Amino acid sequence: MTWLPTLKTDTPEDGFQLAVKLSRMAVKVTQPDADTRERLRSDYAESADSLTLASHVVATNFQTVAAANEYWRPKNPD
Amino acid sequence: MTWLPTLKTDTPEDGFQLAVKLSRMAVKVTQPDADTRERLRSDYAESADSLTLASHVVATNFQTVAAANEYWRPKNPD
Amino acid sequence: MTWLPTLKTDTPEDGFQLAVKLSRMAVKVTQPDADTRERLRSDYAESADSLTLASHVVATNFQTVAAANEYWRPKNPD
């Protein structure tokens, strides 16, 4: 059982959700305690810059997921 | 219904708007409360560094969208 | 009429200017008021770290513009 069986997703939106998941897993690796994470979450969700930093991490992971999915472009038959 | 049906856009400017949207959606995922986001917005829109950080996130997402659209280059007929 | 008709530029220097423009447009989207932007500008132009952050955003956008222009490499005839 794995939390990351593949980088392939059906849709761009699913890919975006996967990018969010990757961002959170990296936090989890550094801070494995769920209660601590929850407590910190309530702080930084009230800070504009913290939210922007978090958005940057998602953007970086979304680059990876989007590339993995060849940007969900329809296959070119030619 | 999805907020992100595709990364394809007709023009570079539309692609830039999509990059802005992606940046905001990642914030929304972390802070789902619209009132809080609105309140924070008025703060960071008055801080030069906050605006620069936000611009960095858009730039990162624009890389993804631009690549997905092959940079809106005219198709090569060869 | 659009402020971003294309990512194509004639020269690397024009591409760099476009990267600067993209960086500023992302700020404009978040802070549409020109007077506020002007006021903030005078602050952060006096802060070394703010300037470095701004330079990072330009660098990120320049990656996109340079890729879009295939790095302005002379076309290979082979």
Place this chain on the structure above:
Amino acid sequence: MTWLPTLKTDTPEDGFQLAVKLSRMAVKVTQPDADTRERLRSDYAESADSLTLASHVVATNFQTVAAANEYWRPKNPD
């Protein structure tokens, strides 16, 4: 003997773990003392922004590892 024999991993999850390892090795290079690192760890694991920054580094390294593994896409037989 090397801590980094290859960027190839069997699965995306292993690749993510390698990205975490790369992020930590870069810290180790700058601060070789394990006790100091352990002490600092307990600080920043309690700071939301520190965790987000760490997650950003993992995301950047994961881009590299994922590209190295061609995103763990099944080989296309055509």
Place this chain on the structure above:
Amino acid sequence: MTWLPTLKTDTPEDGFQLAVKLSRMAVKVTQPDADTRERLRSDYAESADSLTLASHVVATNFQTVAAANEYWRPKNPD
């Protein structure tokens, strides 16, 4: 006359110097006054984090220059 006629350089080291130049030009665009830049420089050259941020910008620009030069790989004759 242009300060950026090409992204092509003869060697990786020249490419690195070009990345430094690109980083500085982006600062110059935001703060055109040379005296102010010189004054700020003496500050941030004394701050470890400022130097790290500056190094990050150079790294980002070096990615662009290295890609433009196809990483200075010897041409493959096949």
Place this chain on the structure above:
Amino acid sequence: MTWLPTLKTDTPEDGFQLAVKLSRMAVKVTQPDADTRERLRSDYAESADSLTLASHVVATNFQTVAAANEYWRPKNPD
């Protein structure tokens, strides 16, 4: 004589060391005085966030070096 004759390395680990070197050279360019750098080093090696920022720069340079080495993938004989 050059400190950067090539981006090619024999192994991923050597590539990682080169990424560290590139990160340090960019600092050296901004702060050429070795004593100052040494003094600052002892500060930031005690700060978790400084170490994370430094790790981010290495990650960015490692992307470049890894791409230059085509990720040290074994050559495909086909």
